[in-house]
Amino acid sequence: MEMKSEIMKTKAKVAFIGMTSCKGCFFEFLLLNRRITAVFDNVQITNFWMLKEFNDKRGKYDVVFMDGAVSTDRELEELKSVRERTKFLIAYGTCACWGGVPALRNSAVNYRSLVYPQEPKFTSRATVDPIDRHVKVDYYMRGCPVNEDEAFEVIVNLLTGKKPSEKEYCVCVECKKRETKCLFKEGKVCMGPVTYAGCNAPCPESRTPCDGCRGPLPDRNIGAEVQLLKDHGITEDDLKLIFSKYNNVAEKFEKVKDEVAR
Ligand code: SF4
Ligand code: SF4
Ligand code: SF4
Structure with a gap:
């Protein structure tokens, strides 16, 4: 894999970036507990707003775990910008892979008035989309939430220069x-x-x-x-x-x- 030599030479820059979701998949990563320290020793986490006060929003990344579905124009703009600055983009969790629970609103009638007592100020896109409707995805980490063991396996694989394998069976x-x-x-x-x-x-x-x-x-x-x-x-x-x-x-x-x- 192209990333191998670069990652072994220097600490890989890894970012966790979120769009529309419940953020349960971020919590699942935190559940790695002791195993997470081995990960932190080997990578530089540049973005993880649940853990860090300062996040590098404009830099280049080796690996991005992109959580959530696209539901606003601002998210779409950010997604495209992140893709341009990222070597390996992971659709992290079912919201990112398939739209997940947020995409249920695609079939709902008048959902805004059902959810909000007053019309909110933000604007939403007409549909909630999985991220590969808009950008190329290098790997899909499925699940609502993702599986913590799989998250660890994927990270270890990436750090050792291997592309993680997808489980193509039921x-x-x-x-x-x-x-x-x-x-x-x-x-x-x-x-x-x-x-x-x-x-x-x-x-x-x-x-x-x-x-x-x-x-x-x-x-x-x-x-x-x-x-x-x-x-x-x-x-x-x-x-x-x-x-x-x-x-x-x-x-x-x-x-x-x-x-x-x-
Ligand atoms: S068995 Fe696996 S795929 Fe099915 S709902 Fe449970 S966690 Fe999801
Ligand atoms: S995939 Fe499920 S657990 Fe993960 S962020 Fe989406 S709704 Fe939450
Ligand atoms: S073997 Fe039966 S219980 Fe198990 S996943 Fe398949 S259908 Fe479900």
């Missing part, structure tokens, strides 16, 4: 590895068959359905998943909610929502 694989009993066998439903792995399937392990927070795998048979959910009593309205919750603008799920809406 949550069911991790479920099977853990020998978790399938929720469908208990009459429950689950989005695991169509969802990117990498979280180690914590929800099914705790007997909670996977909600698809890591987003849709490209090669999955969405029609089969829809039929499976219907066979387990899921109504058309609930289907739309299930496929929208974290992935309202994920193109892979658009067909399902369009069909249900008809």
Whole structure:
């Protein structure tokens, strides 16, 4: 990887920059606790407003963890500017990768009057977008929130000059590895068959359905998943909610929502 020699020579400049989100993914990074000190020894964190009073907003970065979706013109301008000054841009968390929960407002009617008692002064873009609608992304770190072990693995890989690998298989694989009993066998439903792995399937392990927070795998048979959910009593309205919750603008799920809406 091109970055290797430069990172090994000098401390890599790493920035955590946020757009529209709940910032839960930033907290997940902080949960690295003791492991985080090893990271700080090897990189220069130039931006992390939860930790630092002074942040370098105009500098060049080796790695940027870009959290959140784009919902305002100011954010879009900042995103484009950061991209120009960054070697390796990570879409950090489902809001950045797929629009996440903030993108639910794309389907809401009169959301501003529902959310704010008085019309707010700031202006919003017509839609909330994942960041790759506007700039090139070098790596996707999915999850709502991201998985702390994955965050550590990605950082270590980058520091040692390796491009982190993406987990191109579904949550069911991790479920099977853990020998978790399938929720469908208990009459429950689950989005695991169509969802990117990498979280180690914590929800099914705790007997909670996977909600698809890591987003849709490209090669999955969405029609089969829809039929499976219907066979387990899921109504058309609930289907739309299930496929929208974290992935309202994920193109892979658009067909399902369009069909249900008809
Ligand atoms: S992906 Fe989830 S946890 Fe992370 S910032 Fe967005 S809403 Fe919060
Ligand atoms: S519980 Fe969900 S993730 Fe696990 S095997 Fe069943 S469908 Fe797949
Ligand atoms: S099991 Fe599903 S909902 Fe739970 S963390 Fe993994 S991808 Fe997200």
